[in-house]
Amino acid sequence: MPGQYSTLRAQRRAETQRAIQAHAIRLFTERGYDATTVTDVAEAAGVSPMTVYRHFPTKEDLVLLDQHGALVAERIAASPDVQPLVRRIGRALIESATTLTGGDDLAAGREFLLARLRLMISTPALRAKHLDNHYALQRSIVDALGVDAADPDTVLRIQAAASACLATLHTALVCWAEDDGRGQLPDMIAKALAAAFGEDATDPHG
Template identity: 75%
Template sequence: MAGQHSTLRAQRRAETQRMIQALAVRLFIERGYDATTVTDIAEAAGVSPMTVYRHFPTKEDLVLFDQNGPLVAERIAAASPAQPLVRRIGTALVGAAATLTGGGRPDDPTAGDRFLLARLRLMISTPALRARHLDNHYALQQTIVDALGNDAAEPDAAFRARAAAGACLAAMHTALVRWAEDDGRTELPGLIAQALNAAFGTDAVETPR
């Protein structure tokens, strides 16, 4: 019984978090990021500002928070260690993008390509978000290195892993900017694969069909 209550609490927490983030992004787009306060978001969501901060410690987190890191880490950990680093990391980035843009579920307003595109446009156009996005970039780089486990345990191996992760993330960033400029008309996983192949060779990762 205790386990069921714990699961229900976690589900309710996740639902509240998704609802707050969806409303926040909508208000940021309608009113502007700087003109929208956390109090505005709390009032729209029908919760207290403290509840907003409990789910999102900073205003920037309302835009930047997503599940990309865990998705990438899961795919890297499941991939064969015999694969070259760039292919292992790049394939994980492409797969995570496919999940994040995959249409989502009716009960999840933060899933699907349109929500991701809205967040991305806010990141590109808002100076405060661009600065924090760089922090997220470094955090994702470390997540990738950690997911490689024993393959990045030694100092030299960790250096190679960080270099490969940083280069792959730079290619992904280029694809994200192009995707935003294209208004999401091209599928994001394919754009990321194209960017990786342009940077590392035509067979760096398999382009999704």
């Protein structure tokens, strides 16, 4: 029974978080990011500003916070460790993008992510925060690969591979957003990775 209650509470928390973020993205898109306050978002979502801050510690998090890091780390940890680093990381990025743009309503998921990306590209404060998220995602990738911190050469090699893959991901995201989300985002990421590292970078059987 306690476990069931804990699961229900987690589901309600996730639903509240999604609702708050949906209202935030809508308001930021309609009014502009700088012109919209956290209080405005709270009123639209029917919650208190304190509730918003419990779910999203900063205003920037209302746009940038998602499960991408956890999804990427999960898929990297599950990938065969005999594969090249770039392939393990690249496939994880593609598969996590598939999850983020999927779901019960494909169009809604795509439009929501597209709106977030447009805000990130056009808003200086969000671009700066995105760099912090980029570093955090790099750390998640390194941790998921089980790096031996006592071996600086291995750490450097993995950090370099993760950083290069994430730079390629960023390029794919920007191109996809500037193209108004035409085509499939996972395909765009795969194409960018192949351009940067070769076709076998995204081939799980390569």
